Structures are given as C-alpha cells and as structure tokens.
Amino acid sequence: MAALLEQLAPSSSVRIGGLTRSFGERVVLDGVDLEIPPGQFVALLGHSGSGKSTLLRAIADLDHGASGSGELLAPERVSVVFQDSRLLPWRRVLDNVVLGARGKDDEGRNPVERGLAALAEVGLAGRERAWPSQLSGGEQQRAALARSLVWEPELLLADEPFGALDALTRIRMHTLLRELWERHRPSVLLVTHDVDEAVVLADRVLVLDGGRFSLDLTIGLDHPRSYRDPRLAEYREQLLSALGVDQDDNHPAKEATA
Amino acid sequence: MTDTVTGAVSGTLAPPAAVPGTPVRRSSAPPGTVVRHRTRRLAPGRRLPYSRLAGPLLLLLVWSLGSVTGVVDPRVLPAPWTVVHTGAHLWVSGTLRTDIATSLWRAAQGFAIGLTVGVVLALVAGLSRTGEALIDGTVQINRSVPTLGLIPLFILWLGIGETFKVAIIAIVVYIPIYLNLYSALAGIDTRYVQLSEVLRLSRWQFIRQVVIPGSLPGFFVGLRLGVTGSWLSLVVLEQINATNGLGYMMFQAQNYGQTDVIVLGLLIYGIFGFVSDSVVRLLERRVLAWRHSLSS
Numbered sequence: 001m002a003a004l005l006e007q008l009a010p011s012s013s014v015r016i017g018g019l020t021r022s023f024g025e026r027v028v029l030d031g032v033d034l035e036i037p038p039g040q041f042v043a044l045l046g047h048s049g050s051g052k053s054t055l056l057r058a059i060a061d062l063d064h065g066a067s068g069s070g071e072l073l074a075p076e077r078v079s080v081v082f083q084d085s086r087l088l089p090w091r092r093v094l095d096n097v098v099l100g101a102r103g104k105d106d107e108g109r110n111p112v113e114r115g116l117a118a119l120a121e122v123g124l125a126g127r128e129r130a131w132p133s134q135l136s137g138g139e140q141q142r143a144a145l146a147r148s149l150v151w152e153p154e155l156l157l158a159d160e161p162f163g164a165l166d167a168l169t170r171i172r173m174h175t176l177l178r179e180l181w182e183r184h185r186p187s188v189l190l191v192t193h194d195v196d197e198a199v200v201l202a203d204r205v206l207v208l209d210g211g212r213f214s215l216d217l218t219i220g221l222d223h224p225r226s227y228r229d230p231r232l233a234e235y236r237e238q239l240l241s242a243l244g245v246d247q248d249d250n251h252p253a254k255e256a257t258a
Numbered sequence: 259m260t261d262t263v264t265g266a267v268s269g270t271l272a273p274p275a276a277v278p279g280t281p282v283r284r285s286s287a288p289p290g291t292v293v294r295h296r297t298r299r300l301a302p303g304r305r306l307p308y309s310r311l312a313g314p315l316l317l318l319l320v321w322s323l324g325s326v327t328g329v330v331d332p333r334v335l336p337a338p339w340t341v342v343h344t345g346a347h348l349w350v351s352g353t354l355r356t357d358i359a360t361s362l363w364r365a366a367q368g369f370a371i372g373l374t375v376g377v378v379l380a381l382v383a384g385l386s387r388t389g390e391a392l393i394d395g396t397v398q399i400n401r402s403v404p405t406l407g408l409i410p411l412f413i414l415w416l417g418i419g420e421t422f423k424v425a426i427i428a429i430v431v432y433i434p435i436y437l438n439l440y441s442a443l444a445g446i447d448t449r450y451v452q453l454s455e456v457l458r459l460s461r462w463q464f465i466r467q468v469v470i471p472g473s474l475p476g477f478f479v480g481l482r483l484g485v486t487g488s489w490l491s492l493v494v495l496e497q498i499n500a501t502n503g504l505g506y507m508m509f510q511a512q513n514y515g516q517t518d519v520i521v522l523g524l525l526i527y528g529i530f531g532f533v534s535d536s537v538v539r540l541l542e543r544r545v546l547a548w549r550h551s552l553s554s
Contacts, residue, residue: 062452080456086449090471090548099467100457131548 012073013038013155013187014059019070021054021063028054029068030211038154039185043192043202045239050208052191056080056157059189074155075187079148081158085140087132087147094119094128097147105152118146121183122176138169145180156186162197171227174201178223195243199235200225207242215242310536336518341525344518353507358526360503361492364420365530368427369488375428376435376484377477383436384443384473385465397436405429406494413499423495430491434483442476443469475549478542485538489531 014036021029028051036042046052057063058072060080087096094115101111109117119125122142124135132140141161148156161177162170178201181188192198198205199219207215219235306312318338324330325337332340348354379397382389409426416422446469454464496505504523511519 060456062455078456082449082453084449086453088450088453088468088471090474090546091467100454100459100463133548 012036013040013075014189015071015073016059017071019055019058019068019072021051021058021066021068023066027211028066029058031070032208032212034206034213036155036187036189038187041181041188041190041201041203043190043198043205044208045193045195045198045205045243046208047243048193051211052193052208053159055208056159056189056191059155060157075153077151077153078155078157079151079153079186081141081144081148081156081161083160083163085132085137085144087135087140087143089132091132092128093124093130093132093135093143096132097143097150099147101150111150114150114152115146118149119143121149121180122146137165138173141165141173142176145177149180149184152184153186156181156188158188158190160192161190163192163194170197175224177201182223195236195239196227196232198239199232200227205235205239207239209242215239217242314532333517336521340518341521344516345522345525348507348519348522353502357502357504357507361496361505362530364423364495364503365427365488365492368424368491369431369484371424371428372431372484372488373435373481376432376480377439379432380436380439380443384440385469390444394440397433397440400429401433401437405433406491409495409498418499423492423500426495427488427491430487431484434487435477435480438476438480438483439473442473445476446472474545478538478546482535482538482542485534486531489527489534493527 012035014034016032016034019029019032019034020027032051032055044052044055054063054066058066058068059074060078061074062080087093088099091099094112097119098111098115101114104110105114116125116128119128122145124139124142124146127135127139127143132143135143144161158177162173165173174197188202190198190202203219205215205217205219206213207217215238217235217238221229221231225232321330321335322338325332325335330337336344345354379393383393383397384390405426408429409422412422412425416425450468450472451464454468459467492503493505496503497509500506500509504526508520508523511517511523
C-alpha cells in the first residue's frame with residue numbers, strides 16, 4: 001500500500017496533509033501540511049511544547065498514545081536519532097550499531113560490514129569493541145548516527161540530536177552530519193530549538209507555532225557555511241522574530257503577550 | 259587536603275607560625291589568602307586483593323587472642339583450635355560428612371527449584387499483561403505471609419520428610435528472585451522501548467536483546483538474596499524437624515552441652531554462605547562487565 005502511494009507521488013519523500021494530533025483536550029498539531037522533496041535538509045524550529053516532537057513522532061510512527069487524523073506519507077526506510085544517544089549499555093558499540101539490522105544491502109554487505117563502515121564514517125573506527133559508557137557524549141552521538149546510517153535511510157528524523165552536547169562538540173557534529181548528508185542524500189527533518197544550528201545546516205527552515213507552521217524559510221546559501229557568515233544574520237533575525245524573540249530588548253514578546 | 263599558596267601568605271598579614279615554606283592549615287590562614295583545595299576523592303580506592311577475607315580473619319584473630327589469654331570462657335565459646343579439632347574428629351569418626359552432604363543436598367534442591375520457579379513466574383508476569391494479572395498479586399500475598407510460618411501446614415501436607423524442607427527452602431528462594439526480576443522486567447526504560455520500535459525489532463528480539471539483558475542487574479540482586487535465604491531457612495528447618503544434617507547435629511549438641519560442636523556447625527554454615535555468595539558475585543561481575551560502578 002505504502003509502496004503504491006509512493007509510486008504515485010515520487011516527487012516527495014514526506015507528504016503530510018491536514019495532520020491533527022491531540023492528547024486529551026490539548027490539540028498539539030492543528031492541521032499541518034508539509035511536503036519534503038527527496039534529499040532536502042529541513043530544520044524544524046519552535047518553542048517547547050509547540051508540537052515539534054509530536055510531528056516527528058507522527059512521521060516516525062511512534063505516537064501510539066495520540067489521537068488524530070490526516071494524511072501522512074513517509075518512506076519505507078526511516079531512521080531516528082534521539083537527543084540522547086540511546087545506546088544499550090549492555091551491548092558493545094558495534095553490536096549497538098547493527099541492532100535490528102538484517103539482510104544484505106544493494107552492494108551485498110552484511111549488517112556487520114555495514115556497521116563497521118558506518119562507524120568508520122563517523123570517525124569511530126577502532127572503538128567497535130568499546131562499551132557505550134566508555135565513550136564521550138559526542139562519541140555516543142556519533143555511534144547513534146552510525147546506527148541510523150546502517151539502515152541507509154531515505155528519511156532521517158533527528159530530535160534535537162545535539163541538544164545535550166557542548167558548543168564545540170556540537171559544531172563538529174554539525175560538520176559531520178552535513179558530510180553524511182552530502183554522501184548519502186537522505187531527506188532530513190532536524191528538530192531543534194537552536195536557531196544557529198538551523199540556519200547553518202538546513203536548506204529550509206520551518207517554524208512551528210501553536211500546532212501550525214508560521215514560517216517556511218528557504219536558505220539559499222551554499223555549503224559549507226561558516227558560522228561567521230554575515231548573511232546568516234538576516235535569516236537568523238527572521239527566524240527569531242517568527243519565534244517571538246525581540247532582538248532589541250531581548251525578552252520574548254511571546255511570553256509577555258501570552 | 260588543603261594547602262596555602264605560600265607566596266600569597268608572605269604578602270599578607272600571616273600569623274608568626276606561617277613561615278613561607280611551612281604548610282599552613284586552612285583555619286589559621288588569614289582572610290584574603292589564596293587557599294587551593296585539592297579535589298577530595300569520594301569513590302573508595304582500588305580494592306585490595308582478597309580484601310573481603312580481611313574482616314573474617316580479624317575476627318578469627320580476636321577470637322584466638324581471647325581464647326589464649328583466657329578472656330573468653332571455653333564453656334561459652336571454645337577456642338578456634340578446639341572447634342577445628344572437633345571438626346576433624348567428627349569428620350573422621352562421626353557423622354559430619356553425611357550431615358554436610360545432607361544439608362548441601364537440601365539447600366541445592368530447594369535453591370534450584372526456587373530459582374526455576376522464580377525466574378519462570380517473573381518472566382511470565384513481566385512479559386505479558388495476562389501473566390501479570392494472574393501472578394503478581396498472588397506472589398505479593400505469598401510474600402507477605404512469613405514463609406517459616408507455613409512449616410506446620412507443610413508438615414501436615416507433605417509429612418516430616420525431605421519434601422517439606424525442600425519446599426520451604428524453595429519458597430524462601432523464589433520470592434526475592436521473583437520480586438527483583440519482575441520489577442526489573444516491568445521497569446524497562448521506555449526510551450529503549452521506543453528505540454526498539456524505531457529499529458523494528460520483533461517481539462522476540464526485543465525481549466532477547468533489550469528486556470532480558472536490561473533486567474540482569476535486578477536478577478542478580480534477587481539471586482544473592484535467594485542464596486542467602488536458602489541457607490537461612492535451612493538452619494531453621496534442620497533445627498526443628500530433622501534427623502540428620504548440620505542443624506540436627508547442632509541441636510543434639512545443645513542437649514549435651516557441646517559448645518564446640520554448635521560453633522563448628524555455625525562456622526560451616528558461615529563458610530557455605532560466604533562461598534556461595536562469592537560465587538554469585540563472581541558470576542555477576544562476569545555477566546555485568548558493562549557496568550562501571552563503585553563495586554567494579
């Protein structure tokens with residue numbers, strides 16, 4: 001069924017129409033429409049509680065407790081990266097990376113070969129036999145990225161994947177994520193509340209507010225982008241004002257009016 | 259643990275005792291002095307080899323000294339060598355060998371049954387809602403009934419032979435194993451459940467690779483309590499209703515005022531408990547190698 005629909009709509013990787021999700025009385029997503037073309041890198045911004053994670057879970061088919069309606073079309077192969085690395089502490093790094101993977105890929109590599117390649121790609125070659133607790137926070141998140149790569153995803157969903165990392169590690173992870181994207185070209189939906197992260201990484205930034213998109217911004221700058229690029233400031237300003245952050249007095253107008 | 263940067267001391271109003279180069283205690287350092295704290299190590303240091311034996315050996319030493327100096331009355335507590343001598347005598351010409359064998363066999367049977375029952379019930383209750391509904395409440399009630407209080411009833415049901423003893427030991431063993439394994443299985447981190455859904459694990463893979471390994475720490479807590487429990491109930495059972503075994507040997511010795519035999523029995527129980535606990539610890543360290551905690 002899903003495969004058939006995909007054939008009918010080959011131009012998009014994710015297609016969402018009138019998606020509604022609510023928990024009890026609270027409506028979290030209020031008729032969201034979204035189309036993500038294959039290979040597009042999209043960042044999703046929003047305040048806490050704006051429904052970012054709910055949208056991501058809906059696409060990942062993880063929202064068992066929610067009720068809702070709407071059309072939702074997602075690719076067959078979807079990988080999710082969480083805010084915590086979510087490595088099983090009782091499995092060594094390689095065993096974590098290949099968890100659940102089975103069968104051979106198009107090049108005839110078995111899961112372990114794919115896992116080794118993915119670990120090498122994220123810079124963790126040689127750490128295959130380590131326990132997760134022996135890795136630093138950044139390394140754990142690299143391993144989580146490697147685990148998502150093993151699935152060769154058409155769509156990568158990332159829920160604030162660098163939120164728990166320190167600023168310098170985060171910048172390094174941004175570069176890595178962008179490199180991996182260049183090489184594998186999945187569609188990416190990156191949930192974040194870091195405006196800088198969104199403008200540096202994404203080709204398109206969506207702002208979610210009150211269960212609907214309040215801004216859909218295309219960022220037409222070439223990669224790699226520098227954090228120092230002055231042209232980013234304009235985009236940043238647009239996004240911040242869409243988020244209700246007034247740059248002059250630096251207090252969120254949103255909070256004052258709400 | 260604290261030391262003063264001497265340069266700063268000499269530059270301020272240092273008390274006469276604080277000659278540069280002399281360590282200054284923090285309490286005597288004048289205000290404004292730069293005091294550098296070294297980080298205090300909070301985790302205990304490396305474990306010494308065989309350090310777990312140190313306590314028992316110290317106890318043995320104190321006991322020996324007490325006996326040699328005559329502080330300890332041999333009628334109250336015979337000297338260690340008297341106990342060893344009695345042990346050797348009973349081993350060669352008495353019933354000690356069969357008593358030990360009987361006790362070990364009882365404990366082993368009860369433990370094996372208790373372990374099996376505890377694990378099976380915990381798996382059924384922890385992995386299925388139906389099982390949980392049927393089993394968990396029942397075991398919680400069983401748990402609140404003192405097991406040793408069941409002895410009279412079990413004697414009426416099963417007779418005074420081996421069966422009732424093994425049954426009581428099995429009950430004492432299965433309860434902590436069930437409780438700890440069940441709560442570990444039921445309390446599996448929802449984050450890992452979500453991960454398993456994302457990775458499209460089958461139900462069997464989820465149980466095999468996520469739930470069971472994740473509940474092993476809890477299982478080992480129960481296992482250690484179970485091992486201790488098997489010895490504990492053995493002592494009680496053999497002292498009230500037995501015709502052989504270590505407890506019976508001690509019970510008889512009580513009638514004849516043989517303190518040394520009683521102490522010998524206690525020592526053997528102690529050694530059994532210590533050894534079996536060590537075996538479980540060793541197993542735990544092997545199986546839970548991924549855990550890095552204070553005890554590793």
